[in-house]
Amino acid sequence: MGDNHYHRYVDHRNRAHPGEPVCSEAEYWRMRHAAADADPGARCC
């Protein structure tokens, strides 16, 4: 349901860009929702 999305983001950042600072969980979700605002996913009937 999305509970682990932040953790997997942190994992990804650590793997792909080790040593760089990672945003907080609240910031991460703000970013996700801003992205959804800019480009919504489709839904079905």
Add this chain to the structure above:
Amino acid sequence: MATPAAAPTEETVGDITYIRTDSDLPPVAVIDRSPIGARHRTIFGLIAVLGAVAWAIIAFFRGETVNAVWFVVAAICTYVIGFRFYARLIEMKIVQPRDDHATPAEIFENGTDYMPTDRRVLFGHHFAAIAGAGPLVGPVLATQMGYLPGTIWIIIGAVVAGCVQDYLVLSISTRRRGRSLGQMARDELGAVGGVAAIVGVLVIMVILLAVLALVVVNALAESPWGVFSIAMTIPIAVFMGLYLRFLRPGRVSEVSLIGVILLLAAVISGGWVAQTDWGADWFSLSKVTLSWCIIVYGLAASILPVWLLLAPRDYLSTFMKVGTIALLALGILLARPVMEAPAVSQFATRGDGPVFAGSLFPFLFITIACGALSGFHSLISSGTTPKLLEKESQMRLIGYGGMLTESFVAIMALITASILNQHLYFVMNAPAAATGGAAASAAEYANGLGLSGAPITPEQITAAADAVGEHSIVSRTGGAPTLAIGMAEVLHQAFGGPSVKAFWYHFAIMFEALFILTTVDAGTRVARFMLSDGLGNLGGPLKKLRDPSWRVGAWVCSLIVVAAWGSILLMGVTDPLGGINTLFPLFGIANQLLAAIALTVVTVVVVKKGLLRWAWIPAVPLLWDLTVTMTASWQKIFSADPKLGYWKQHSQYVAAKEAGKTAFGAAKTPQQIDEVIRNTFIQGTLSIVFAVLVLIVFVTGLIVALRAIRGEGPPLAEEQPVPSRLFAPSGLIVSAAEKEVQEQWDASSVAHATSRARSVGTAHH
């Protein structure tokens, strides 16, 4: 982004081939070519025999005691055989998955929208995105023709058409960096076909939103209990949004659980709110008022920030959708109800049924829509799901398997409608013009239909309404109330007894309305983006529309989209002829035409790849779908039967008006005659627009395919493959070889901190 490396190395041990893209890493792909063993042969043989027995009982057993459990058995056995053999054939001959190639999720992994996700989690996501009200409502309406035609089409149609479309669209989008259907149409068919496809998707989206909103309006009108519990979902969602934003970000399961508990409380308290004077006063809304509420809600939801309303509603409706469907399946197995509907009804051949007009071919296939073949799934299979897919070989499970699950939902909806008393079914589903709207006239009408079984009395109709806490259930068209009564029947037998029947009814209404409204608000937003993108492409001053942060542009486009579906909705609720039976066929045709667009794109790609020998796999469903939709469109446009043809109806009412009549047919006043004239004009025009757009796409596809066969024309728009650097099992069950490779990855991730051992979604966080 991974960089192209040297050619992959293969190592074969017995029947199993291991492929590595990097000599320092364990294999990224396992190809198992072992022949099918004796044990498997026995298991699949038994499943096939059991399925055949179940089908024989459904199809040939005449009497009044066909148990619903046989439908579940026939469906599941057919799905298993279809998935194991037909989907496997498609995989081997057309899709040819390459697990040594990275998927878009791996290539563009960013920890947000591109993310290789565990196959079981992704299966849930994909299913939640494709399943909506369509597979629940369509089969309920199709029960008018008896249970047998619907059952056959839902199960067989899914195996040979719906699943094939979903699977193949997913596979071609995955090879194209997760591009959307519209973009792929432009790439593969050229500019004309591409533009027709994009305009087609937009117009079809509008009619979809209007009809789904109409289903909700019909379910909630004059029902204070229903209106109260649905209205409460808005503050509940806003509370969840605020909780996730400010209190505990990321605790999605926790907040969804709180939301579901609040929702159940809202359904229960709706019962006593509806009994108070003020409750009945505030929440008994007419269809027109309710339509305006939904229109204003749709506009607000498409402008408000996603986190406040849309995202939390989405969590809530996903939770409810999966939970309720599982509950219904369990309820059917526990209650084991018996079918009341006939196998094939009189309306199947005569074509004059009150629920929707037209004979079995083509209108049964139009009405069932999403349960067997749904064009809208191609919008999810392209674009959304490829960005989360780990391995190409998992596409069979996600694409084909996801659609099988949706078909199963449709079968359950068909069962719940078929176990109802047939007189009651027609009392609820015939338009008010036929039933007269009151219990006495409705009983007289239903008893005059020549249905089997004992006649119904007005007292029985009133008692049925009382049992579910409603004032009246006469002419509650649209399918949702019928499904809710059927679900209440099943669920109160399995859980809780007669005292909770009204709760289950309103629970079912709330569940349907919840995710229809989620589709309405998300759909409005998606359509708004399509519109601003399309207008932006025209260039000039409109180019500014492509910037999603330009608020004025967003508002104007939202307003246009909402005005478009809102006006069709209002047209449907005020229509003297009854909205559902004129508009639902239009929705079905639209959805099936979208499937024709998707299947055209897929067939062209298969031909371009040089797989002419296997092109029949997508081409057969495409030709069937075109035959169905073009026949239906033809009848809707040209039929001389005024019940069927929009233009015939139009000309009759125009003639009546010119003759100076003040009442004609279902129209009782001159104003209603004008409404029918306007509505039939709009419906007839839309039918023509849909059919023409799809024919343009199909003809362009045919030309491109023929040129490809002659070796001319543009090349395939597949992207250059990038070697994969991760491993994941293909199917639900992990094979021995896959397990061994997974262990190597687990060991290697300890040595190399930078590689990933386990797919996300399952790791122990």
